[in-house]
Amino acid sequence: MTLAASGETDEPSSAGAGVVERAPRRKRSDAKRNLDSLLDAAKEVFASSGVDAPAKEIADLAGVGVGTVYRHFPVRSDLVIAVLQHEVDACIEEGETLSSTEESLAALTKWLHRYTDFVATKRGLAAALHSGDPAFEGLPSYLLQRLDPVVVMMLDRAAAAGEIRSDVTANDLLRAVAQLCIPGPGGPAYSQRMVALLVDGLRNVSTEAR
Amino acid sequence: MTLAASGETDEPSSAGAGVVERAPRRKRSDAKRNLDSLLDAAKEVFASSGVDAPAKEIADLAGVGVGTVYRHFPVRSDLVIAVLQHEVDACIEEGETLSSTEESLAALTKWLHRYTDFVATKRGLAAALHSGDPAFEGLPSYLLQRLDPVVVMMLDRAAAAGEIRSDVTANDLLRAVAQLCIPGPGGPAYSQRMVALLVDGLRNVSTEAR
DNA sequence: GCTGAAGCGGAAACTGATTCCGTATTAACC
DNA sequence: GGTTAATACGGAATCAGTTTCCGCTTCAGC
Numbered sequence: 001m002t003l004a005a006s007g008e009t010d011e012p013s014s015a016g017a018g019v020v021e022r023a024p025r026r027k028r029s030d031a032k033r034n035l036d037s038l039l040d041a042a043k044e045v046f047a048s049s050g051v052d053a054p055a056k057e058i059a060d061l062a063g064v065g066v067g068t069v070y071r072h073f074p075v076r077s078d079l080v081i082a083v084l085q086h087e088v089d090a091c092i093e094e095g096e097t098l099s100s101t102e103e104s105l106a107a108l109t110k111w112l113h114r115y116t117d118f119v120a121t122k123r124g125l126a127a128a129l130h131s132g133d134p135a136f137e138g139l140p141s142y143l144l145q146r147l148d149p150v151v152v153m154m155l156d157r158a159a160a161a162g163e164i165r166s167d168v169t170a171n172d173l174l175r176a177v178a179q180l181c182i183p184g185p186g187g188p189a190y191s192q193r194m195v196a197l198l199v200d201g202l203r204n205v206s207t208e209a210r
Numbered sequence: 211m212t213l214a215a216s217g218e219t220d221e222p223s224s225a226g227a228g229v230v231e232r233a234p235r236r237k238r239s240d241a242k243r244n245l246d247s248l249l250d251a252a253k254e255v256f257a258s259s260g261v262d263a264p265a266k267e268i269a270d271l272a273g274v275g276v277g278t279v280y281r282h283f284p285v286r287s288d289l290v291i292a293v294l295q296h297e298v299d300a301c302i303e304e305g306e307t308l309s310s311t312e313e314s315l316a317a318l319t320k321w322l323h324r325y326t327d328f329v330a331t332k333r334g335l336a337a338a339l340h341s342g343d344p345a346f347e348g349l350p351s352y353l354l355q356r357l358d359p360v361v362v363m364m365l366d367r368a369a370a371a372g373e374i375r376s377d378v379t380a381n382d383l384l385r386a387v388a389q390l391c392i393p394g395p396g397g398p399a400y401s402q403r404m405v406a407l408l409v410d411g412l413r414n415v416s417t418e419a420r
Numbered sequence: 421g422c423t424g425a426a427g428c429g430g431a432a433a434c435t436g437a438t439t440c441c442g443t444a445t446t447a448a449c450c
Numbered sequence: 451g452g453t454t455a456a457t458a459c460g461g462a463a464t465c466a467g468t469t470t471c472c473g474c475t476t477c478a479g480c
Contacts, residue, residue, distance in 0.1 A: 025447055025448065030445065030457095031449090031457075031459090034459085056436075059460095067439085130340075130392045131341070168403075172403070172404065175400075180389055180390070182340045184385065194408075196411075198404075200411035200412075203411070204414055207406070234424080235477090239476095240477070241426075241428090265467080266467080276468085276469085281427075283458055284469095
């Protein structure tokens with residue numbers, strides 16, 4: 001986790017071995033307040049105007065200056081990640097749950113549709129993920145890094161059971177799904193249909209690369 | 211074909227019935243020259259810097275002012291369409307050829323991979339298609355409108371032969387393929403693999419919506 | 421050659437991102 | 451409760467790119 005601005009703990013960590021160092025002073029309370037309002041504001045603005053909403057809009061809603069936004073979150077993706085954190089965690093947990101309660105293919109399928117819903121539902125997220133905009137550089141790698149383990153697990157289990165081909169990686173899948181979630185006419189329903197098609201392709205063992 | 215700035219013919223069309231009208235004067239030769247250099251320059255810049263390259267870059271290479279770019283091509287997508295015209299035509303022709311020389315499923319499959327290559331190879335095109343940027347608004351609809359007929363034909367033929375499910379439209383497919391062509395690690399090879407997966411899903415009749 | 425319509429160039433206005441720095445606030449220490 | 455240095459703040463300034471606009475130039479038609 002390389003979150004630039006997350007809260008740390010309140011306690012200043014005691015100085016390292018040997019070197020005589022002044023204990024770092026505690027984080028300022030107004031900074032903490034601002035960071036909180038910023039996160040709240042961002043969540044709201046992202047939901048209504050998308051993750052690429054102008055920085056000023058977030059700053060205004062949070063009642064701070066733009067400078068404060070950039071100080072806490074030097075790049076846009078830091079802010080997006082901070083806001084999405086919990087939802088991503090929930091996604092991971094659900095993957096683990098499905099894995100342990102469902103048959104291997106069903107678990108994978110259900111989870112992919114759940115993930116599709118997650119990505120397709122966050123305004124501008126899918127587009128940002130593939131925009132190539134340096135402001136969002138950190139996003140794809142963050143999601144991949146977080147989600148990869150669960151997906152690998154589900155994928156391996158289903159492949160071992162012979163339910164799906166084994167020449168597609170978790171990375172491939174996560175990226176493809178997110179691409180199919182880019183909004184357009186048809187809304188999330190379109191994305192779900194295309195993901196279903198992809199999953200059907202996954203089940204087609206006959207054309208597997210060897 | 212709703213190309214805003216394409217060449218028209220040299221001859222001013224004679225006036226309509228009844229109304230006495232001064233014959234419109236011929237298009238100025240310098241304007242034609244500029245339009246040509248603009249198209250040449252755009253083709254080059256699009257190839258090297260992507261379809262979202264700054265207007266100034268194109269203007270400079272063409273040896274004209276930015277104003278001239280905007281006069282001929284009020285929105286970016288007009289210019290992109292003008293540049294892609296021939297390649298799209300070629301794509302359509304190839305679809306017709308494949309249709310008449312190949313077995314139905316093979317024709318569809320080959321064509322989709324050919325289309326994948328086309329989209330994945332034009333710098334920034336796939337991203338622009340799904341960017342939602344108003345500057346590119348016209349692009350998706352142009353491509354859809356041009357390509358839809360051939361794809362519908364191939365799709366129908368394969369569906370009639372029972373080779374593929376019939377609950378997926380040409381529109382669905384074209385869009386999905388273009389989404390999977392958005393560049394990233396793995397290059398066009400990734401796109402081709404994912405399109406192959408999608409096609410495999412298409413062949414899976416068992417889960418077809420009824 | 422004249423003339424006015426058509427077209428030109430590039431400066432100006434605008435939009436949003438990002439940096440910067442003088443000022444305000446705070447934690448720590450007395 | 452006062453002092454001080456570190457920290458954080460706000461928003462003006464800067465920057466990059468798009469888009470508009472208008473005085474000047476060039477061309478087609480005569």
